[in-house]
Amino acid sequence: MILKLNNHDVLHDEKDPLPSVTSSVRDALRLGCVAVGFTIYPGSAHCNTMYEQLRAIAEEAKASGLAVVVWSYPRGSSLSKEGETAMDVGAYAAQIAAQLGAHIIKVKLPTAHLEQAAAKKVYEATQTPIKTLAERVKHVVQSSFDGRRIVIFSGGAKSEDKNVFDEARAIRDGGGFGSIIGRNSFQRPKAEAVKFLHTIMGIYSGEIQ
Structure with a gap:
């Protein structure tokens, strides 16, 4: 069982989401959980707050013997809708989660779209293979400490x-x-x-x- 420690409601528009921390590592231990979960939104104007919250939670969870599961979903006013699942953005979101202490990372399946002009130049110069979905999945896994973290992809709607x-x-x-x-x-x-x-x-x- 995993206890999700932050959550948000859908009663207002969230161009730059910032979920509320609604539970704690102590709650997870009391309930007999094996892991805690936390969502970050790279690209949100509030991303630094989420990163700092996650860093502290991951440290406490690991000290208590719990695994850390991170949902890393790019979203925010600085990203286009297409950019939320762009290859460069998705790979970076997975890497951010790994750097912040995630054992298990959940991300969305990336498209071949490249959102950032600087990143596009690098992808083209290095000829990084991203044409097929399998190639893009491989790139996300490589971005997560080269496969040293568990990467799971969200399935979306039916x-x-x-x-x-x-x-x-x-x-x-x-x-x-x-x-x-x-x-x-x-x-x-x-x-x-x-x-x-x-x-x-x-x-x-x-x-x-």
């Missing part, structure tokens, strides 16, 4: 089976550790969901190509 399975294959082939598929599982009838999950497990295990 989608067609083929789309989810193709994403799972790309995550597997790129060296990712898996994907979050809650809505894609729970919003299906039980028999269909069980079959769906068996296929996902088969893809990640290599039994299904």
Whole structure:
């Protein structure tokens, strides 16, 4: 069980989100959790506050023997909507989470879009392969201490089976550790969901190509 230590509501517009810290490491220990969770929004005008909060929480959690799970979701007035899932931004968001002490990092699947002009020049000069989703997943994993951290990708809203399975294959082939598929599982009838999950497990295990 993981206790999420910060949260936000959806009752107001959040161009530059800053979640409230709603729980503590002590709460996680009292509940018998094995890890704490925390969301950061790189790109938000309030990102430094979140970074400082996470640094302190990660230090306390590790001292108490708990793992640290970080949702790193680029968002804010300095980023375009397309930039929230841009390759350069997503890889940097994963690296920031690793640097702040995350054992497990959750990010969104990146597109091939490059948001920052300076980063685009570097990607083009080094010819970093990012055309396929598997290549982009590999790059995010490399950005997370070269695979020394667990990187999991968010699954998003319910989608067609083929789309989810193709994403799972790309995550597997790129060296990712898996994907979050809650809505894609729970919003299906039980028999269909069980079959769906068996296929996902088969893809990640290599039994299904």
